[in-house]
Amino acid sequence: MLHLTPDATWVLDGGLSSSWDPSARVSAEPTSVSEQADRRRAAWMAAAQAGDRRAYERVLADSLALIRSVARRQGVAHDALDDVVQETLITVHRVRHTYDPARSYDAWLAAIAARRAIDALRSHGRRGRREVHDELALDLAHERDDASTDSERTQEAARLRAAIEELPPGQRQAVEELALKEHSLAEAAERTGRNAGALKVNLHRALKALRGHLHGEP
Amino acid sequence: MSSDPRHQTLIDALGAELTPVRRLLPPWLRTLGWLLVVAAIAAVLLIHFGPAPMLRRWAGAPDLAWAAAGAVLTAVSAAWVAFVLGVPGRSRAWAWLPLPGVLLWIGASGMGCLRTWVVPGTSIATLHQSTDCLVFIVSFSIPLSALMIWLLRRACPLRPVLTAMMVGLASAAASASLLGIFHAFDAAATDLLVHALAVGIVVAANAAMGGRLLSRR
Numbered sequence: 001m002l003h004l005t006p007d008a009t010w011v012l013d014g015g016l017s018s019s020w021d022p023s024a025r026v027s028a029e030p031t032s033v034s035e036q037a038d039r040r041r042a043a044w045m046a047a048a049q050a051g052d053r054r055a056y057e058r059v060l061a062d063s064l065a066l067i068r069s070v071a072r073r074q075g076v077a078h079d080a081l082d083d084v085v086q087e088t089l090i091t092v093h094r095v096r097h098t099y100d101p102a103r104s105y106d107a108w109l110a111a112i113a114a115r116r117a118i119d120a121l122r123s124h125g126r127r128g129r130r131e132v133h134d135e136l137a138l139d140l141a142h143e144r145d146d147a148s149t150d151s152e153r154t155q156e157a158a159r160l161r162a163a164i165e166e167l168p169p170g171q172r173q174a175v176e177e178l179a180l181k182e183h184s185l186a187e188a189a190e191r192t193g194r195n196a197g198a199l200k201v202n203l204h205r206a207l208k209a210l211r212g213h214l215h216g217e218p
Numbered sequence: 219m220s221s222d223p224r225h226q227t228l229i230d231a232l233g234a235e236l237t238p239v240r241r242l243l244p245p246w247l248r249t250l251g252w253l254l255v256v257a258a259i260a261a262v263l264l265i266h267f268g269p270a271p272m273l274r275r276w277a278g279a280p281d282l283a284w285a286a287a288g289a290v291l292t293a294v295s296a297a298w299v300a301f302v303l304g305v306p307g308r309s310r311a312w313a314w315l316p317l318p319g320v321l322l323w324i325g326a327s328g329m330g331c332l333r334t335w336v337v338p339g340t341s342i343a344t345l346h347q348s349t350d351c352l353v354f355i356v357s358f359s360i361p362l363s364a365l366m367i368w369l370l371r372r373a374c375p376l377r378p379v380l381t382a383m384m385v386g387l388a389s390a391a392a393s394a395s396l397l398g399i400f401h402a403f404d405a406a407a408t409d410l411l412v413h414a415l416a417v418g419i420v421v422a423a424n425a426a427m428g429g430r431l432l433s434r435r
Contacts, residue, residue, distance in 0.1 A: 048236065049238065049239050050238050051236060051237060051238035053234075053236050056232070056233050057229050057230070057233040060232065060233075061229055064225060082222040082224065082225070085222070085225055086224060086225070086228055089225070089228055090228070090232075093232045095306065095374040096239055097240060097241055097242055097372065098242045098304070098305055098306060098372075098373060098374045099241075099306075100241070100242075100244070100305065103307065104307065107307035108305075108306050108307035109306075109307075110307070111306040111307040111308075111376055112306050112374075114376075115306075115376045169231070173231075193235070
């Protein structure tokens with residue numbers, strides 16, 4: 001019988017094994033700890049499909065480790081793992097109706113996480129090629145900075161982070177999506193489910209509020 | 219485990235906008251829906267042309283019947299695989315499933331070609347007549363592909379190009395099966411080449427356009 005562990009599901013889904021179907025139906029009597037965990041998540045997701053918020057939040061929180069493990073195995077760098085987790089959670093939310101509770105939840109999630117990890121690697125590759133000169137410039141600029149400037153910058157960054165945290169959720173989301181992650185308006189609209197106009201308004205208000213907070217402007 | 223505080227914020231936000239969802243219908247049910255449309259078209263063609271000429275051709279050249287069976291098998295299996303690939307977590311190894319049908323289809327059609335060399339004087343399609351076959355297969359494949367892509371609209375094909383190729387293969391095989399109902403010519407080399415070209419065009423067009431349509435997830 002197929003033994004479903006987070007790692008095994010990825011290996012099987014990646015087509016590296018000769019096994020026929022990694023998402024084999026979950027057996028009536030789970031035999032291992034990982035299978036029991038898989039069945040528990042499957043039950044939560046089934047409840048979430050019916051609108052149970054508590055089960056949904058549990059299953060998402062319980063999915064983080066598996067998503068990270070899949071992303072790591074795909075070769076995603078340590079500092080980019082959390083971005084893959086975020087992207088995967090958003091995709092899971094968008095396609096949660098495609099999960100069939102008669103099948104393994106872990107196999108379903110691992111397939112989505114593997115896809116988002118590949119997307120992240122590709123986009124990182126593209127950005128890396130584009131920004132090679134910028135990184136050089138950054139290194140050179142950094143060498144000229146002395147320790148006191150560094151410390152000032154760290155303090156400024158911390159103040160900015162704190163100010164962003166204090167923003168209302170809509171404005172904070174707009175800043176995170178458009179300014180920090182540098183998504184286009186269309187991408188941000190797709191990721192957040194908000195329309196582009198609302199995002200623009202939120203970003204405008206957020207920038208105004210941040211200016212006021214940091215520089216004492218009205 | 220320790221994790222980025224952003225995750226908890228996102229989980230809370232996603233939880234807040236959770237609504238009940240209607241589950242995706244199982245792949246076999248959506249395959250059945252698509253096949254019913256193909257069957258309805260086949261019924262109309264059979265009523266119009268009658269089954270007798272087709273059965274006569276099959277009796278005279280059994281490899282034509284085998285080729286038709288291969289095309290039907292390809293259409294059914296490729297359609298099912300297209301719907302299966304729209305569900306995350308299902309193995310891409312399923313993409314090999316239509317292979318036996320394809321081999322039977324090509325093999326039996328190839329035998330037909332060989333027979334026309336061995337038994338000369340059989341009715342062989344001219345290039346002009348074969349072009350009609352190409353137009354038929356391509357033009358029937360368009361609505362059949364569109365219908366399948368519509369049936370996949372709520373799915374999540376993580377391999378959109380492979381899925382779109384299966385859509386193309388299923389549509390082209392179904393169109394070739396429908397063509398067999400009234401196709402008055404034997405499986406000659408020109409015919410086989412034109413059929414292969416038509417299937418190639420449909421699969422490639424789907425991979426190029428369908429893949430883009432399906433990759434929005």
